Amino acid sequence: MPAHRFLPPKTPLTGRIRVPGDKSISHRSIMFGALAVGETRVSGLLEGEDVMATAEAMRQMGAHIEKHGDEWRIRGVGVGGLLQPDGALDMGNSGTSTRLLMGLLASHGITVAFTGDASLSKRPMGRVIEPLSQMGASFESSPGGTLPLMMRGALPAVPITYRLPVASAQVKSAVLLAGLNTPGITTVIEPVPTRDHSERMLRGFGAELDVEEADGERIIRIHGEADLKPRQVTVPGDPSSAAFFIVAALIIDGSDLVIENVGLNPTRAGLVEVLRQMGGNIEELDRREVGGEPVADLRVRHSVLTGIDVDPAVAPSMIDEFPVLFVAASMAQGTTTTSGLDELRVKESDRLAAMAAALTSAGARVEELEDGLVIEGTGGEPLRGTAASPVTTHLDHRIAMSMAVAGLASKDGVEVDDTAPIRTSFPNFMDLLEEAAA
Known part of the structure; x- marks a missing residue:
């Protein structure tokens, strides 16, 4: 040490x-590229350990991700096309990878084990387990709702309307990502605005997503069974x-x-x-x-x-x-x-x-x-x-x-x-x- x-x-x-490069945008560019059909190219990607944990997890589920010079190229499998991984997904220290991937996989019919390092294994996952369970996914977590954790996705998942009890971009994003492969419209109500990279980037990749403001709250709706298109991303x-x-x-x-x-x-x-x-x-x-x-x-x-x-x-x-x-x-x-x-x-x-x-x-x-x-x-x-x-x-x-x-x-x-x-x-x-x- x-x-x-x-x-x-x-x-x-x-x-x-x-x-x-921005960590939030780097994570999402890899995830969304892995769900698009075709080749996404990303420049300026943050190559820290957290983002590399996301890349390795998406590789384990069928995406091709490699670096050419200064650019990363991702060949995706399409929404709904992720494969059952052979082993556990090791998230290292990355809370973002864990919570977003739990959302992404909640509406895929696969079973996944999530593990992480000592620090990540103390962090609460109950805040994403709750809405994703409402959508039909099931979880077996360690005591206190922490990693290691086993998750079974639901196919088809059930669209929900979820009001965020805490201001958390990760919880919001997890529900929206679960909505990508869920028939119908999944809605998140956000009493306090949080970082909106997921909304901006999902639109950029071709998802149908609406945001409206009512009574000081943001209401975000994503239309399920989305068809994501590859794109060039500059982080x-x-x-x-x-x-x-x-x-x-x-x-x-x-x-x-x-x-x-x-x-x-x-x-x-x-x-x-x-x-x-x-x-x-x-x-x-x-x-x-x-x-x-x-x-x-x-x-x-x-x-x-x-x-x-x-x-x-x-x-x-x-x-x-x-x-x-x-x-x-x-x-x-x-x-x-x-x-x-x-x-x-x-x-x-x-x-x-x-x-x-x-x-x-x-x-x-x-x-x-x-x-x-x-x-x-x-x-x-x-x-x-x-x-x-x-x-x-x-x-x-x-x-x-x-x-x-x-x-x-x-x-x-x-x-x-x-x-x-x-x-x-x-x-x-x-x-x-x-x-x-x-």
Whole structure:
């Protein structure tokens, strides 16, 4: 397990960098390509361990997926054409792969075992088991509704109308994907909007999908027994990966960094808005559309940040970015208060407890509440850093990368107990940090 001490860079962060492709869009481009008839070509795919777990699972069920140069080519089997896999589908650390594939396979007449690593095996799957069971799929899970898990798909499945009890793009997507091979119309009612990559991409692949707003809720209907068409997909840069470099450039004196090709889907761009409210200088250059998604190059300059009360309504649009926002808050002037973040307790780790402990060990002043953190900033002064023992990341890639950023803005550096989990979502993170600080 490679521990690593992240030290303040000798120079500000400058120049231009490009972060890897969006994780959410990468997963979906492989899944939808595997369900289309013909060849889908994908450029900019994130080649982290999570996305590769999705690719391997789709191969086990009959899709041909291979890399040619910088492009991935996927020959699909058609909706309803997935084959019974020979063995269990190993999801590694990927909650997205697990929940979306459970949905996809719920309306196929096959039986599948899902397994995962120690961290994934603690994560709750009951939230997708419930609606998929209503559609006719059956499940035998480990105690507490976790992996390992055996699932029998239903053929034909039953279309349902499902109101999301929690704001979760993964649950929404699981039900919509189950609806692809279900006769009739499957409906999801979303009280709070969540990331909408599934809806945008399903339409792009030719599914019949309608979205309407009524009484402040989104109502999404998918017409079953869909016929997906192959397409060219260009994956924009992942805003959740860009987040670490945005915060680093804001808090490291003298920085002026351009992060190219960042996806700015409004259901994902909450962090940029919150950092601007705190006084962050983040400029959008060359705003454009790539594959149905808004994209821009972001120029980020060192800024004096001020603590704010973060509106809990933005939480779904930046749920994965809170750990690195907590780092920015620890360097701001005054107090930052966050609430409505219960969802962070059931991520790869309990991210509220993990970040409270990690930042406290690095010298930040943090109070942990039931559903958020209250952070008293240093007013721009560097954090002390960790001296006695390394920060515990709990095998969580976002804790590791957030505390790496904290180390860049500390006096003595921050030691992280294990950098291996970073490979799940951002394989070249360490190289890009060196490049930006060179």
